Amino acid sequence: MHEWLLPCTATNLVGLPPGLLGSVDFNDHPVRLRIHGTRESARGLFSVLDTVASLDEASEVFKHFMTLSFGLTPDHQARQRSERLRWKSSYLKVLEGWGFDANGPQASVLKGWVESRFGLVPTYHRGLLDRFPSEAWMHYIEDKFSSRYHNNNIDQQLDLLFEFCQWCARRFGLPARTRIKVWRGINKLHEHRLLQGSLRERHGVLLLNNLNSFSLSRERAETFGDWILETEVPVQKLVFFPGLLGRSLLAGEGEIIALGGAYRVSAHYA
Numbered sequence: 001m002h003e004w005l006l007p008c009t010a011t012n013l014v015g016l017p018p019g020l021l022g023s024v025d026f027n028d029h030p031v032r033l034r035i036h037g038t039r040e041s042a043r044g045l046f047s048v049l050d051t052v053a054s055l056d057e058a059s060e061v062f063k064h065f066m067t068l069s070f071g072l073t074p075d076h077q078a079r080q081r082s083e084r085l086r087w088k089s090s091y092l093k094v095l096e097g098w099g100f101d102a103n104g105p106q107a108s109v110l111k112g113w114v115e116s117r118f119g120l121v122p123t124y125h126r127g128l129l130d131r132f133p134s135e136a137w138m139h140y141i142e143d144k145f146s147s148r149y150h151n152n153n154i155d156q157q158l159d160l161l162f163e164f165c166q167w168c169a170r171r172f173g174l175p176a177r178t179r180i181k182v183w184r185g186i187n188k189l190h191e192h193r194l195l196q197g198s199l200r201e202r203h204g205v206l207l208l209n210n211l212n213s214f215s216l217s218r219e220r221a222e223t224f225g226d227w228i229l230e231t232e233v234p235v236q237k238l239v240f241f242p243g244l245l246g247r248s249l250l251a252g253e254g255e256i257i258a259l260g261g262a263y264r265v266s267a268h269y270a
Helices: 026-028 045-051 055-070 079-086 091-098 105-118 135-144 154-172 216-224
Strands: 179-186 193-198 203-215 227-234 238-240 255-269
Touching: 026 227, 026 255, 045 055, 045 154, 045 227, 055 154, 091 154, 091 255, 105 135, 105 154, 105 203, 105 255, 154 238, 179 216, 179 255, 203 216, 203 238, 216 227
Parallel strands: none
Antiparallel strands: 179 203, 179 227, 193 203, 203 255, 227 255, 238 255
16 A cells, blocks of 8 residues: 555644545455434434335435425425525536536535545546646645535535435445446546556556546546546445435436546456
């Protein structure tokens, strides 16, 4: 494990050193991750979830709980005009924003959440995040702390989303019980730091961003770039998978969202 190569922070709420969490050693031998205090703050939710029989039913229970807990009632149902006018950040809107643009302001909120909860620092946001300070770092910091999206306890909403995703993966074995083979289409290999090996030989260890989208289909991944990265993601790193919140959100992309760090990859030219 080349822990010194991994950009990390001291902030961590899962009780595991970020250098280990972001390493290939963790991917080879993953352990369960739990964000401290999240389950305890929503005992009622997980008690009800333990009684459901299907993923669809669990999704409805979770979304109902989040709507009531964080005031995510649609605008047309709001009782007062002041409530309609006040913007409330929502985990659903943040995920939708990520789907539209992984370098947009909503995506920066997700990357900032990963940074604060797991200690994994982003490596790319509208530009390479290498030296600090830099223009890219300033854009990232401005985006992630913008009051437009960083309000309404959005980090706590994302904590619950992660715990719910992990609960579903264990309960229903979706999208897998242990690890998932995935693909990612990219255009610029130089945006990813090579830690080991040589991509000329089509194999190596790449340092990926602290949060990434992967496709469950190689054919789908080929539409996103000239190079295809093939790897395996342990279910313990899952943040989102198709069907987790119903059959509409990001379902057409067939993508999972997972924590990043160092990954063993095979690279293929599409």
